[in-house]
Amino acid sequence: MRQHVNPLSKNFFEIDPIPPLNEVFENSKLPIHLDVGCASGDFLFELSLKNKNWNYVGIEIREKLVLNANVKMKSREYKNLYFFFGNANNIFEHSKNKSLINSITSISFNFPDPWFKKKHHKRRVIQPKLINFLANSMQKSSLIFIKTDVKELYDYMELTISESIKFKKLRNEDFRFNESFNPNKIKTNREKYVLLNQLKIYESIYVKI
Ligand SMILES: C[S@@+](CC[C@H](N)C(=O)[O-])C[C@H]1O[C@@H](n2cnc3c(N)ncnc32)[C@H](O)[C@@H]1O
Numbered sequence: 771m772r773q774h775v776n777p778l779s780k781n782f783f784e785i786d787p788i789p790p791l792n793e794v795f796e797n798s799k800l801p802i803h804l805d806v807g808c809a810s811g812d813f814l815f816e817l818s819l820k821n822k823n824w825n826y827v828g829i830e831i832r833e834k835l836v837l838n839a840n841v842k843m844k845s846r847e848y849k850n851l852y853f854f855f856g857n858a859n860n861i862f863e864h865s866k867n868k869s870l871i872n873s874i875t876s877i878s879f880n881f882p883d884p885w886f887k888k889k890h891h892k893r894r895v896i897q898p899k900l901i902n903f904l905a906n907s908m909q910k911s912s913l914i915f916i917k918t919d920v921k922e923l924y925d926y927m928e929l930t931i932s933e934s935i936k937f938k939k940l941r942n943e944d945f946r947f948n949e950s951f952n953p954n955k956i957k958t959n960r961e962k963y964v965l966l967n968q969l970k971i972y973e974s975i976y977v978k979i
Pocket residue numbers: 773774775777806807808809810829830831832856857858859880881882883894895958959960961
């Protein structure tokens with residue numbers, strides 16, 4: 771399977787609309803967490819089984835991974851989990867997805883692709899246009915989590931988010947993880963690899979003000 775796809779390719783201009791939330795989740799009133807670039811979905815499968823008081827949505831640009839995750843969805847009843855395929859940068863192109871963003875309690879960008887070369891920076895998932903859309907669509911007090919092992923990417927994401935006056939950075943030490951979408955601090959696959967190799971993790975949390 772391809773490790774990377776070019777998000778700027780015209781294959782990804784269109785994005786699937788998410789169905790109405792009451793058709794997707796057994797209890798659509800529960801808080802919703804969106805994980806961007808969820809890959810195989812292992813992280814969300816684990817979260818959804820552990821935390822029945824949250825709903826989880828994953829978006830992933832590699833379609834095969836979403837198809838596989840949806841096959842796995844049939845293996846048992848996941849009533850609080852939904853995967854969809856597409857480029858997260860185009861999420862706002864569909865009005866139904868705008869209402870999803872309006873309903874989420876938090877969103878995570880876990881170890882997004884670094885796209886190291888300067889000429890490829892425009893392929894990075896966090897872009898000013900996306901942050902501007904989130905700033906105008908997310909509810910007050912909703913949260914953005916970013917996490918990466920690439921310092922340069924972390925600095926870039928920090929700068930891009932902090933340029934929006936609508937997000938304030940929280941001190942990680944003060945954050946009550948037990949009230950968040952991930953109270954048990956479950957690790958993503960990339961995070962497990964990074965920890966195993968004793969690499970440094972850079973992370974921040976922002977609140978919509
Ligand atoms: C390095 S992997 C990290 C996967 C997972 N979050 C983790 O921590 O293990 C980054 C993932 O983001 C996906 N991705 C990259 N750009 C994306 C975009 N614009 N929209 C949705 N997914 C994207 C990639 O296909 C890949 O699966």
